[in-house]
Amino acid sequence: MYFWNIMFRxxxxxxxxxxxxxxxxxxxxxxxxNECENLTELIPLLLNQKKLSKxxxxxxxxxxxxxxxxxxxxxxxxxxxxxxxxxxxxxxxxALMDGLSNIKEGLILLTDADCRPASKDWSSYMxxxxxxxxxxxxxxxxxxxxxxxxxxxxYEAILTAIQYLSFALNGKPYMGVGRNLLYRKSLINxxxxxxxxxxxxxxxxxxxxxxxxxxxxxxxxxxPKAWTYSDPHKNWKSYFNQKRRxxxxxxxxxxxxxxxxxxxxxxxxxxxxFLILLSVNGFLWxxxxxxxxxxxxxxxxxxxxxxxxxxxxxxxHWWYLDLFTAIYFLIFSIFTxxxxxxxx
Numbered sequence: 611m612y613f614w615n616i617m618f619r620x621x622x623x624x625x626x627x628x629x630x631x632x633x634x635x636x637x638x639x640x641x642x643x644n645e646c647e648n649l650t651e652l653i654p655l656l657l658n659q660k661k662l663s664k665x666x667x668x669x670x671x672x673x674x675x676x677x678x679x680x681x682x683x684x685x686x687x688x689x690x691x692x693x694x695x696x697x698x699x700x701x702x703x704x705a706l707m708d709g710l711s712n713i714k715e716g717l718i719l720l721t722d723a724d725c726r727p728a729s730k731d732w733s734s735y736m737x738x739x740x741x742x743x744x745x746x747x748x749x750x751x752x753x754x755x756x757x758x759x760x761x762x763x764x765y766e767a768i769l770t771a772i773q774y775l776s777f778a779l780n781g782k783p784y785m786g787v788g789r790n791l792l793y794r795k796s797l798i799n800x801x802x803x804x805x806x807x808x809x810x811x812x813x814x815x816x817x818x819x820x821x822x823x824x825x826x827x828x829x830x831x832x833x834p835k836a837w838t839y840s841d842p843h844k845n846w847k848s849y850f851n852q853k854r855r856x857x858x859x860x861x862x863x864x865x866x867x868x869x870x871x872x873x874x875x876x877x878x879x880x881x882x883x884f885l886i887l888l889s890v891n892g893f894l895w896x897x898x899x900x901x902x903x904x905x906x907x908x909x910x911x912x913x914x915x916x917x918x919x920x921x922x923x924x925x926x927h928w929w930y931l932d933l934f935t936a937i938y939f940l941i942f943s944i945f946t947x948x949x950x951x952x953x954x
Contacts, residue, residue, distance in 0.1 A: 613874050614908040618772055620779040622914045626833040632737040635663040635716030641695075641705040643670040645723035646679050652723055653683050653690065659733040662689060666712055670695040670705040703814050707801040718798065720791045720815070725750060725838040735836035736792045744797040744827040745819065747778055748790030751920050752842040761924060763842045763849060765931050766938070768921040773874065775832065777867075781825030784867040785816035790838040792831075797822060813859040820863050832919070857942055875939040882936045905932075 638656050642649055649667065656665050669677045669692065680692040693712055695705040710718065719736055721727070739746045749771050752764050774785045803821045807813045819828075843849040860868065881904065888897035909928065916924055924931065 611904060611907050613877075614911040617780060618776045618911055618915060621772060621776045622911060622918070624779060624830070624832070627735075627739055627831065629731065629735055629833075630738045630741060632661075632717075632734075632741055634737065634740075636661050636719060636733055636737050637664045637666055637713045637716060638662060638719045638721065638733065639666050639668070639706070639709045639713070640721060640723055641668045641670055641702045641709060642672065642676055642723040643702070643705075644672045644674045644676060646672070646674045646676045648723040649676060649679055649683075652726065653680075655727055656721075657687060657689055658730055659727065660730050661733040661737055663716065664691055664713075665689055666691045666693060666709050668693045668695055668705040668709040670702055671698050701810065701812060701814060703801075703804045703807075706814050707804055710795075710798060710801040713795055715795050718793045718795055720788050720793075721750075721838050722789050722840070725789045725840050728837040728839060729835040731835045732838065735833050736790075736831055739829055739831040740792055740794065743829040744794040745783070745786070745823050745829070746792040747775060747783065747786040747819070747828065747830045748792065748836060748838065749775070749830075749832050749919060750787050750789035750838045750840055753839050754923070755842065759844075759846060759849065760842050761927060762931070762934070764921060765924045765927075766935075768916055768919045768924070769935070771919060772915050773871070775830050777870070778823070778828055778830050782867065782870070783823035783825070783828040784820050784863055784871075786819045786823075788815035789840055790836075791815055791819075793818075793822075797827065807859070807862060810858060810862070812855050813862065816856075817859050817862055820867065834920070837920075853942060875943065878936045879940050879943075882933060 638659070640652070640656070653665070653667070656662070667680055667690070669680060677692070677694070680690075684690045684692045691712060693708055696708050697704050717737055717740055719733055727733075736746050736748060752760070752767055754760065754764060774783070777784055798818070803818050804814060806821070807817050810817075843852065860871065863871070885897045885901060888894070888900075912928065913925055916922060
């Protein structure tokens with residue numbers, strides 16, 4: 611109740627910023643590995659952005675035809691620069707550092723090869739928000755398809771966005787998503803902050819924000835024209851593997867951020883734990899009363915936020931997604947302590 615009604619309230623009240631011209635140079639940076647098919651579709655969309663000084667694509671030792679495609683595309687336009695990754699390591703941190711080294715100044719807008727900007731104004735909106743800030747956290751929802759897995763992936767991505775966007779508005783930025791993220795070159799430089807966590811396959815986005823972002827240099831941009839859409843996973847195995855990889859970075863967050871996130875997830879788990887405890891000990895009606903008190907005191911805020919972030923259709927499924935969230939938090943809190951293989 612505290613998180614939904616206090617911590618997340620600023621995001622409910624937040625109004626999208628008016629598009630204002632930013633005359634700084636803006637480079638879009640994409641790191642790609644075996645993404646030939648996606649790059650074929652993405653490159654024209656990025657080159658067609660209304661604000662673009664240069665598009666840099668870093669090929670991270672692809673084994674498909676990505677590099678050949680990039681070279682052909684670069685021969686047709688001066689705005690595309692192709693960079694080959696200098697060293698093969700876990701994850702894409704080296705590719706990101708190589709890309710950053712080829713940008714001298716201005717703004718750097720990051721996205722992934724499997725993302726698609728919502729409009730030609732995506733880069734303009736992100737740059738507009740950077741007029742008085744060094745970091746802009748964007749939003750990247752997943753495309754809507756049929757089935758429970760897709761509904762859950764979209765729901766969970768919006769729930770995660772509600773957290774990091776709200777924390778940023780409350781002066782506690784702790785993460786962003788590399789699918790839609792902007793830095794000022796003078797802040798990120800060559801990406802030296804990445805060196806601290808080269809042993810992790812993830813963390814090129816959230817750990818960078820955790821190290822560099824402050825209450826004064828970070829803002830958000832959530833206008834629908836500034837979103838980037840991603841293809842969701844099509845099976846549970848790939849989804850779980852991705853989530854496990856991402857969650858390995860949480861233990862490297864600042865302690866205060868870890869505690870707030872722990873409080874958020876633990877309160878969700880413990881609420882249902884005590885409901886069960888009350889029910890089996892003969893206090894079923896008390897449990898039902900507490901459930902509805904919590905539901906009605908949080909659902910309106912959730913309704914406003916999910917509608918704002920393109921997840922209005924998830925609300926009719928809230929009654930079971932809420933319970934599933936507690937199970938999700940419990941499962942992945944266990945998974946975070948199980949060793950796993952690092953990969954791209």
